[in-house]
Amino acid sequence: MNNVQLIGRMTKDVDMKYTQNGNAVATFTLAVNRPFKNNQGSQDADFIRCQVWRKPAENTAQYCRKGSQVGVTGRIQTRSFEGQDGKTVFITEVVADHVEFLDTRNQNGQGNQSNPNNQSRPQNNPYQSQGVPVDVNDDDLPF
Amino acid sequence: MNNVQLIGRMTKDVDMKYTQNGNAVATFTLAVNRPFKNNQGSQDADFIRCQVWRKPAENTAQYCRKGSQVGVTGRIQTRSFEGQDGKTVFITEVVADHVEFLDTRNQNGQGNQSNPNNQSRPQNNPYQSQGVPVDVNDDDLPF
Amino acid sequence: MNNVQLIGRMTKDVDMKYTQNGNAVATFTLAVNRPFKNNQGSQDADFIRCQVWRKPAENTAQYCRKGSQVGVTGRIQTRSFEGQDGKTVFITEVVADHVEFLDTRNQNGQGNQSNPNNQSRPQNNPYQSQGVPVDVNDDDLPF
């Protein structure tokens, strides 16, 4: 058994990539507020890396952006890779199987319009529109 | 919402420490098998760092050791600290609120006797027997 | 281990009661939509009875009403009681420990204003304002 359930807000726009075989992978970080405030100025949220694959990845990229509130269901994954300094880097992240969109304003296929000045997502995302293969690996597919 | 549920086996004996105020903290890593085997020699388990505090920490140290099967309920925590090379290290771990002991052989207060040659846990754990304060911090208490 | 996580909408206003000792109990039913529509006209949501106690009960009654979207964390409880026909009735419900309010419009202490014609909750709830003891039992307290 390996299950995770989160409700949080995206710290940035969704990062969308495609594998060589054209499988979509969306990556984002969720800020999940802790229930009771910590005392003296310490961190009051956890920042949790999430990835989601295929059709739900495309929906997530289409309907969410920085600040979007979502519910996420999935599992914890640990993996390691060679860092740029040659050392092994260990990473812990959530592989989501469902992403539920909780901002009603989001659900028009345009992304969250609540902050029209938020221009951090490229207007024409080449990954999304052309399915260009990038550096993610089909071996990482969760199922 | 930030919830995690795991069933797995401990990769090592439990690491038990006490804060300056005498609060117990048990740390362990859980190997959680993935449901469907991956193909070509890749990792088939996730290795998830867990910590648990106070009374459940003491129970965990008493009843579990390397190889013990447990069910864990808790939340994902992210934090950062200064690494030994001065760089900021980010860490993701599970803070458990409940640990359920699933090896019936374990439940005699002696730890898991199934492998009598497993001597990796010190016979007299100075932390456990004397409550010696060590380097964990009361500010890290989860509640 | 006995854990439940839900995101859904309240089918009615929250039902608020107090035990003889003055403990608050809020009861509500959540409509949780199923991920994939069923085919021929069959039910497309589960309707799940939830209860929550004490301070979170009061917050739920204050911030939520019919249609409010919430995230709920808790456990499944089964119990039986004598029905009005003398037969034993078995009931399965969720005892919540956390209720997270997901409608931003809700969070002004006035309840959900999105449908001003929805008058089903009494304007002056005698339970909430006066802590009147009713027929719920302190023995049912979940902790």
Add this chain to the structure above:
Amino acid sequence: MNNVQLIGRMTKDVDMKYTQNGNAVATFTLAVNRPFKNNQGSQDADFIRCQVWRKPAENTAQYCRKGSQVGVTGRIQTRSFEGQDGKTVFITEVVADHVEFLDTRNQNGQGNQSNPNNQSRPQNNPYQSQGVPVDVNDDDLPF
């Protein structure tokens, strides 16, 4: 979001059925002990109806029987049917997608041998060996 995670023991042997199309459905009740004992003789476990479909159903019937300890992952389902007195009966149960077998003695394909006097499961289960269609409905398939 509609998620459930349980660890408990089966109160009886698994009830195995097949739909007209030959889909396996296993039904069982899990006794899930409550974390802290209740005081004066009141119930100290929840008894939760579970169902599981297809291949995991067959595995559950093969490896589990009365008393088997399992971990269950799934969702809460509510449904209603016409009772024998013509009245509508409402039922709440867990539809499992995974059942994890936690009794190591169970994992020999023979069922739990720990109580050899427990003969409540038929020695030759006609459902399991012949796939005989019975009264469960393919419309109830969870996916």
Add this chain to the structure above:
DNA sequence: TTTT
């Protein structure tokens, strides 16, 4: 006996 149900929510958007």
Add this chain to the structure above:
DNA sequence: TTTT
């Protein structure tokens, strides 16, 4: 109408 219940498990260890």
